[in-house]
Amino acid sequence: MARAANKTAASGTARMIATFAKARREQLGLTQEELGRLIGYTASAISAMETCAQPASDKMLMELERVLGDGMGIFEMARKFILLDKYPAQFQDFALMEAEAVSLSSYETYVIAGLFQTENYARALIGGGSPALSKAEVDELVDARIARRALFDRTGPTPLIETVLDESALLRTIGSQDIMSEQLYALAEDAERDNVSLQVLRLNRGAKGAHAGTDGDMTLVTTSEHHHVVYLEAQDESVLVSDPVKVARLTHRYAKIRSQALSPDDSVSLLRKLAGEARNDQHPPVVQVELQQ
Numbered sequence: 419m420a421r422a423a424n425k426t427a428a429s430g431t432a433r434m435i436a437t438f439a440k441a442r443r444e445q446l447g448l449t450q451e452e453l454g455r456l457i458g459y460t461a462s463a464i465s466a467m468e469t470c471a472q473p474a475s476d477k478m479l480m481e482l483e484r485v486l487g488d489g490m491g492i493f494e495m496a497r498k499f500i501l502l503d504k505y506p507a508q509f510q511d512f513a514l515m516e517a518e519a520v521s522l523s524s525y526e527t528y529v530i531a532g533l534f535q536t537e538n539y540a541r542a543l544i545g546g547g548s549p550a551l552s553k554a555e556v557d558e559l560v561d562a563r564i565a566r567r568a569l570f571d572r573t574g575p576t577p578l579i580e581t582v583l584d585e586s587a588l589l590r591t592i593g594s595q596d597i598m599s600e601q602l603y604a605l606a607e608d609a610e611r612d613n614v615s616l617q618v619l620r621l622n623r624g625a626k627g628a629h630a631g632t633d634g635d636m637t638l639v640t641t642s643e644h645h646h647v648v649y650l651e652a653q654d655e656s657v658l659v660s661d662p663v664k665v666a667r668l669t670h671r672y673a674k675i676r677s678q679a680l681s682p683d684d685s686v687s688l689l690r691k692l693a694g695e696a697r698n699d700q701h702p703p704v705v706q707v708e709l710q711q
Contacts, residue, residue, distance in 0.1 A: 428470035428473055429473075429499075429500075429503045431496055431499040431500055431503065432470055432473035432474070432503065433470055434496070435467075435473070435474055435479070435482075435492075435493065435496050436467060436468050436469065436470050436473070436474075438492060439467065439468060439474075439482055439486060439493075442486040442488070443464075443468075443486065446486070449461070450464040450465050451464075453485065453486075456481075456485050457478065457481035457482065457484070457485055458481060459478065459481075463478075473500065473503070474493075474496075475561075476497055476500065476501065476561070476565070479493045479494070479496055479497050479500060480493070480494075480497070498514075498517075501513075501562055501565055502514065511658065512637075512649050512656065512658065513566070515639055515641055515647070515649075516533075516566065516639070517566070517568075517569060517572075518641070518642040519569075519577055519639050519641060519642065520575060520577060520578070520640040520641065520642060520644065521577060521578040521579070521580070521638075521639070521640040522569075522577065522578075522579050522580065522581075522637060522638070522639055522640075523580040523581070523637070523638040523639075523672060524580070524581045524582070524635070524636065524637040524638070525581070525582045525584075525619075525631055525635055525636050525637075525672060525675050526581065526582070526583050526587055526635055527584040527586065527587060527631065527634055527635055528584075528586070528587055528590070529543060529587050529590065529592065530583065530587055530588075530592075530601060530605065531581050532563055533566050533567065533569065533570075533579070533581075534581065534605055534608055534616075535563060535564075535601070536597075536600055536601050536604045537560060537564050538593060538597045538600060538601070539592055539593060539597055539598075539600070539601040540559075540560050540563045540564065541556065541560050541593075542592050542593025542594070542597055543592050543593070544556050544559050544560060544563070546592070546593075570608070570611060570613070570614070576613050577613060578613055578615075579611075579613055579614045580614075580617075580676075581616055581617075582616075582617045582618070582619055582631075582672075582675050582676055582679050583605075583616065583617070583618050584618075584619050584621075584631065585618055585619060585620050585621045585688075586621060588602060588618065588688075588689070588692055589621075589692070591696075595696045595697070596696075596697070598693075598696040599693045599694075599696035599697040602689050602690075602692050602693035602696060603689075603690070603693045605689050606686050606689040606690050606693065609682065609685065609686045609689070610686070615682055616682060616685055616686070616689075617676060617679035617680055617681070617682055617685045618679060618680045618685040618688055619631055619679040619680075620679075620680065623678055626678075628678065629678070630671055630674035630675045630678055631675045631678075633671070634650075634652065635650070635652075636648055636649070636650055636671075636672065637649040638665075638668065638669060638672055645660070646662075646665050646669070647659060647660045647665060648664070648665055648668045648669075
């Protein structure tokens with residue numbers, strides 16, 4: 419049933435790749451089984467790709483480029499658009515903008531920002547959502563989310579990535595304490611990158627009389643064309659704010675949130691402390707008691 423649904427829902431890119439791959443295979447006189455052997459897949463996997471019952475994965479596209487590409491780069495170019503197909507509809511337009519952004523500045527209140535998520539954290543978060551997804555759907559979404567991390571190492575130009583995390587997102591257990599410990603250590607490591615700034619807004623911020631972050635998450639983007647926009651998302655819906663007056667207001671609010679957060683150095687120290695506590699909660703120390711005879 420899932421494969422039949424895939425045939426109906428397949429994107430234009432998936433259909434183009436399926437048609438082109440089949441034409442190139444036949445042009446080279448290869449059977450599906452022979453092509454499968456050349457790229458490390460079964461004949462049924464090739465058939466599923468050509469009929470869009472199971473569109474090509476990123477790995478398959480790389481292998482198709484190697485065997486069928488003939489230097490044209492079509493399968494390589496398709497990788498970006500096939501990846502976009504895996505994202506939720508409300509995120510697809512923003513995903514392209516994010517991948518090419520000059521700078522990203524986000525404020526996250528409930529969970530760790532998607533760009534910073536480890537595979538285990540992302541799998542637990544996506545797999546635990548509602549409505550429940552199939553394992554294949556979870557796998558696709560996790561792969562797509564982890565692929566976003568390529569932004570950290572992009573060159574020409576290197577993007578500036580800032581995030582302010584509400585402390586509640588660090589304390590909220592997703593999956594298990596082991597997963598949280600791994601995620602928090604990974605955050606601390608990412609924060610050490612030259613192009614990354616990470617700060618934590620403490621839970622007791624409101625007790626100090628002012629809390630600029632009570633209106634929720636936002637992501638400020640400087641696009642590759644040096645335009646300034648703000649991305650907002652809630653309950654499977656999203657808004658891309660481009661009106662200069664609104665963008666300016668949200669930018670000022672973000673600046674205030676940053677000013678109320680811990681410094682980057684203090685934030686990393688807190689992350690490492692919380693990561694250690696999460697690990698200890700999962701693996702409490704063994705207390706040896708000497709029994710008296």
